[in-house]
Amino acid sequence: MALKQHKDDRVRFDQQVDNSRSYVLPFIEATHKLGGGVNVLEIGCGEGGVLLPFAEKGCYCVGVDLNPKRIDLANDMLKDEVQQKKMEFLLKNVYDEDFLARFKDFFDVIVLKDTIEHIPDQEKFVPYLKNFLRPGGQIFFGFPPWYMPFGGHQQICEGKLVSKLPYYHILPKGLYKAILKMAGESEGVITDLMEVWDTQISIERFERIIKHSNLKVLKKQHFLINPIYKYKFGLQPRKQWGPVTYLYGLRNFLTTCVYYTVG
Numbered sequence: 001m002a003l004k005q006h007k008d009d010r011v012r013f014d015q016q017v018d019n020s021r022s023y024v025l026p027f028i029e030a031t032h033k034l035g036g037g038v039n040v041l042e043i044g045c046g047e048g049g050v051l052l053p054f055a056e057k058g059c060y061c062v063g064v065d066l067n068p069k070r071i072d073l074a075n076d077m078l079k080d081e082v083q084q085k086k087m088e089f090l091l092k093n094v095y096d097e098d099f100l101a102r103f104k105d106f107f108d109v110i111v112l113k114d115t116i117e118h119i120p121d122q123e124k125f126v127p128y129l130k131n132f133l134r135p136g137g138q139i140f141f142g143f144p145p146w147y148m149p150f151g152g153h154q155q156i157c158e159g160k161l162v163s164k165l166p167y168y169h170i171l172p173k174g175l176y177k178a179i180l181k182m183a184g185e186s187e188g189v190i191t192d193l194m195e196v197w198d199t200q201i202s203i204e205r206f207e208r209i210i211k212h213s214n215l216k217v218l219k220k221q222h223f224l225i226n227p228i229y230k231y232k233f234g235l236q237p238r239k240q241w242g243p244v245t246y247l248y249g250l251r252n253f254l255t256t257c258v259y260y261t262v263g
């Protein structure tokens with residue numbers, strides 16, 4: 001069944017803030033100083049909660065998203081920070097010329113948290129991000145690998161069975177879609193899930209894209225239990241067992257989340 005945070009904007013926002021403060025920000029801070037004078041961009045910012053801890057540190061934060069409702073929520077939830085010009089939230093496509101013109105070579109840190117798996121043509125997208133980085137800038141990616149038990153994001157389904165069933169998202173697209181339709185899932189949910197099906201980002205493909213983009217991995221962490229599962233399922237976050245992280249291919253099935261900082 002769809003989880004509470006899928007329906008309650010405030011719950012989702014609070015979870016974004018807490019997860020960012022406890023996991024995302026400390027991970028990025030291990031390789032990049034954060035504070036006054038540091039510009040941070042989050043692509044796929046949703047309600048903006050991930051960025052709040054960065055703004056509290058003194059960073060200037062810009063969030064972009066293609067979803068108008070979520071950008072409105074971000075502007076509302078963070079209206080004080082927006083008014084004080086510490087943050088701004090834009091309904092924008094980063095490929096727009098005016099976005100590139102304004103923010104070329106502007107950011108020290110770019111954050112993509114649970115977003116890269118929604119973005120098509122990652123081979124083109126990742127190298128394009130370099131346009132926005134200042135010299136020495138870094139990009140953070142946090143995402144669930146496609147082959148992990150819920151890599152299709154099927155937990156957003158309304159139906160009890162289809163939202164709790166692991167691994168069936170790796171079926172052929174037509175069959176997967178037919179199961180979702182038979183289970184009575186809405187067109188909106190099915191469209192979202194097909195978008196994730198089309199991108200299918202594995203650990204190996206991600207690392208290949210980083211290499212081909214002439215970026216270097218500065219820090220990485222694989223998780224057996226995704227830190228965000230603390231809020232979703234009440235599970236304690238757990239790092240992946242070292243030897244599993246070297247099991248090419250197989251590790252995808254056993255790793256619910258990966259964090260990378262590249263630069």
Ligand SMILES: C[S@@+](CC[C@H](N)C(=O)[O-])C[C@H]1O[C@@H](n2cnc3c(N)ncnc32)[C@H](O)[C@@H]1O
Pocket residue numbers: 016043044045046047050064065066067070092093094112113114115118119
């Ligand atoms: C799963 S949400 C993640 C939100 C937030 N980063 C978090 O961690 O809670 C993914 C977000 O990416 C946005 N998104 C998808 N494709 C995008 C694109 N091409 N450009 C900007 N945002 C995009 C979606 O609208 C959605 O709000």
